[in-house]
C-alpha cells in the first residue's frame with residue numbers, strides 16, 4: 042500500500058476498533074485508542090509505535106479478512122510505524138546499513154598491516170559517532186513529542202510503569218500466555234529471544250564500558266583475563282546476542298506474512314545481521330586476542346560496530362526509542378486517569 | 388486431503404460455542420468426536436464469534452438475583468429447572484473454560500458496567516473459539532469445515548462437505564447449529580416482506596436447517612416461533628456479520644423519525660437494555676423498515692463512537708434534504724419537539740428529568756431541544772440478533788419429542804434449545820452461558836450414550 046493511503050486506512054480501522062473494543066485487554070494500543078475519538082496522523086503514529094505486532098488482535102478479530110471490513114490492525118500499524126520512523130528519524134532512515142560493515146572493513150583493514158588503529162583515532166571516531174547517535178535520538182524524540190498536540194501531566198509512577206513495560210516487554214506476554222507470533226498459537230518465544238538480544242546487547246555494552254574504564258582510568262590494559270569483569274560480561278552478552286537475534290530471525294522467517302509490512306524486511310534483517318556479526322566478531326576477538334589475527338579481527342569488529350552505530354540512528358534500532366516514548370506516554374495517560382467512559386454489550 | 392472417516396462416536400452439528408463445548412466434553416468422556424461446521428474455517432464459530440461476555444454466578448452475583456433477573460426479562464417464560472442448571476453451573480464453567488485455554492479479561496476499574504454480572508472473554512468471542520478449536524486439535528477432535536448437515540438419521544447424518552454428500556455414522560448426535568436468523572425466507576413467515584429489509588447481525592450460516600430437520604422429525608418446539616431479538620443498527624451495515632460495531636447508542640439522546648419525517652415512539656422510555664431490544668421491532672414496523680436518529684452537537688461524545696460517520700448538516704432543512712426526507716415534515720417535527728421540551732437537568736447516565744409535555748408520542752427522559760448545529764443523523768434498520776424458536780430438551784440436554792418421549796442419542800445445545808430458558812426477552816451474556824453449560828452437558832451425555 043502506498044504511504045499516502047496508510048493513514049486513512051489507519052483511521053478507518055481505529056474507527057471500527059473504537060466502536061468494537063473487544064481487544065482492549067490485549068495490549069496498550071487499545072486503551073490508548075479508547076481515550077481518543079479522532080485519529081489524526083499524530084494519534085496514529087503514537088498508536089503505531091505502541092503496537093508490538095504480536096498478532097493477537099488479528100487472530101481474535103471477527104472482522105479480519107475475508108470479512109468485508111478487512112480489519113488487519115498489526116499490518117496497518119506496522120506500515121504507519123515505518124512511515125513514522127521515516128518522518129522522525131534524523132538525518133535519514135535506511136534499511137541497508139548492513140552494507141556498511143564490509144564497506145567500513147576495507148579502510149579499517151587497510152590500516153592494520155602497518156600500525157593497527159591508533160587508539161586516539163578509535164576514541165575520537167567512536168566518541169563522535171556516539172554523540173551523533175545521541176543527537177539523532179534527541180531530534181527524533183523531539184519530533185515525536187512535538188507532533189503530539191496534548192501532553193499528559195507528568196507523574197513519577199508512570200515512569201516506573203513505562204520502564205517496566207520496556208524492560209519486560211510486557212506487551213508481548215499477553216497476560217502470561219505469550220503472543221501469537223510467529224503463528225496463531227501462543228508462544229513466549231519472541232519475548233525470550235527479544236530478552237536475550239536486549240540483555241545480551243546491554244551486557245556487551247557494559248563490557249565495553251568497563252574495559253574502557255579499566256584501560257583509561259585504572260591503568261589496567263587489555264588483554265584481560267578470562268575471569269575479569271569485561272570478559273565475563275562480554276562473553277555472556279555475546280552469547281545472548283547470538284542466540285537472541287538467531288531466534289528472532291528464525292521466528293521472523295516463519296511469521297504469518299499476512300501481518301507483515303514487507304517493506305520493513307530489509308531494515309529488520311539488516312539490524313539482525315549486524316547484531317549477529319558484532320557478537321560473532323566480538324567473541325572471535327576475545328578468543329583469538331593473543332594470536333596474530335587479533336589486529337585484523339579488531340579491524341573487522343570495529344567496522345561492524347560502526348555499521349551498527351548507523352542502525353542506532355538510522356535503522357531498526359530506533360524502534361526502541363519511539364516504542365519507549367510511546368509506552369511512557371501511554372503510562373502517563375493511564376496515570377492521569379483520563380479514562381474511557383463507554384462500554385457496550387450484545 | 389484423505390477422504391474423511393465417516394464414522395464416529397459423537398457427531399456434533401455446528402461450530403460455535405455450544406458445539407465446541409459439546410465436542411470437548413464428549414472427548415473428555417472418551418468419545419471419538421467429529422465436528423461438522425457449515426462455514427469455511429475463516430468464518431467458523433457462528434454467532435459466538437461476535438460475542439463478548441457471558442453471565443456468571445459469582446460472590447457478587449448470587450443465584451437468587453440471577454434468577455430474578457431472568458424471570459423479569461422473560462416474564463416467567465422459562466423452564467426454571469433448566470434455568471437453575473445453567474445458572475448454578477455458570478461459575479464452575481469458567482474453571483473448565485480456562486482449562487481449555489480460554490482467557491478472561493481482567494476487569495478495568497470503572498469501565499465495564501456489566502463487570503459484576505458478566506465475565507468478559509479476552510479478545511472477544513473469536514478469541515474464545517480460537518482457544519476451543521486449538522484445544523480440540525490438541526485432543527484429536529476432527530473438524531470438517533464447509534460441512535453442512537442436510538439430513539438427520541437415527542444413527543447419523545447426511546452432510547454436504549464442500550458440496551458433496553457424505554453419510555456420517557454416529558452413535559450419538561449433538562445438535563448445536565444455532566437458530567434461523569439468517570434465513571430470510573423463514574423470517575418472512577413471521578414478518579412478511581418486511582423481513583427482506585432486515586439486517587442479520589451475525590453469521591449467514593445460521594439458516595435453521597438443523598432446527599427444521601429435528602422439528603420435522605417430531606421434536607417438540609419451544610420458544611415463540613414468530614419472535615426474534617432485534618435491535619436498531621446502522622442501515623449502512625452489511626447484510627450479514629456486521630456484529631457489534633453496527634449498533635447505535637445515540638437513539639435516546641435525540642429523536643427518531645420514520646420515512647415520513649414523523650416520530651413514532653418515546654425515545655426516552657427506559658435505560659439500557661430494555662430500550663434497545665424494542666427498537667429493532669419498532670423500526671421493523673415502520674414503512675420501508677427504516678428510520679433516522681437525529682441528534683445535535685450537544686450530545687456528541689455522550690454515546691459510543693459509531694463505525695459509520697453521521698450525516699451532518701448545519702440546519703434541519705439541509706439535513707432532511709441530504710437524507711432525502713420530506714423537508715417540511717422533519718422541520719415541523721423538530722420544531723414541535725423543541726417547543727414541548729420542559730426544562731430539566733440533563734444526565735445521559737441516568738433516567739433524568741428532561742421530558743416533553745403535550746407531545747405525542749411523548750419523550751419521557753433526555754428530552755433536550757435539538758437546536759445546536761451541526762445536526763447529525765444516523766439511518767437505522769432492524770438488526771436481527773437471534774431467533775427464539777428451539778427444541779425442547781430435558782436436564783440431560785436430550786431432545787424431547789412431541790409425544791413426550793426423549794429421542795435416543797439426540798441432544799441439543801446452545802441457541803437451538805435456549806428457548807427452553809429464554810422464552811422471550813434478553814439477558815446480556817446468558818446466551819453464551821446456556822451454550823456453555825448445556826454444550827458440556829450434551830457432550831457428556833452423548834459420550835455416555837455412545838459407549
Ligand SMILES: Cc1cc2nc3c(=O)[nH]c(=O)nc-3n(C[C@H](O)[C@H](O)[C@H](O)COP(=O)(O)OP(=O)(O)OC[C@H]3O[C@@H](n4cnc5c(N)ncnc54)[C@H](O)[C@@H]3O)c2cc1C
Nearest residue numbers: 401402403405433434435439536564565801802816818819
Ligand atoms: C452481534 C452479536 C453479539 C452477541 N453478543 C453476545 C454476548 O456478548 N454474550 C452472549 O451471551 N450472547 C451474545 N450474543 C448471542 C450469542 O451469539 C448466541 O447466544 C450464541 O452464540 C449461541 O451459540 P451457539 O453455539 O448456539 O450458536 P452459533 O455460535 O451461532 O453457532 C452455530 C453454528 O452452527 C453452524 N451451522 C448452522 N447450520 C448448520 C448446518 N446445517 N450444518 C452444520 N453447521 C451448521 C454455524 O455455521 C455455526 O458455526 C450475540 C449475538 C450477536 C449476533
Ligand code: SF4
Nearest residue numbers: 058061062063064102
Ligand atoms: S481488531 Fe477487530 S476485534 Fe479487535 S477491537 Fe478491532 S475490530 Fe474489534
Ligand code: SF4
Nearest residue numbers: 068092093095096098
Ligand atoms: S498486534 Fe498486538 S500489540 Fe499490536 S495492536 Fe494488536 S494486540 Fe496490540
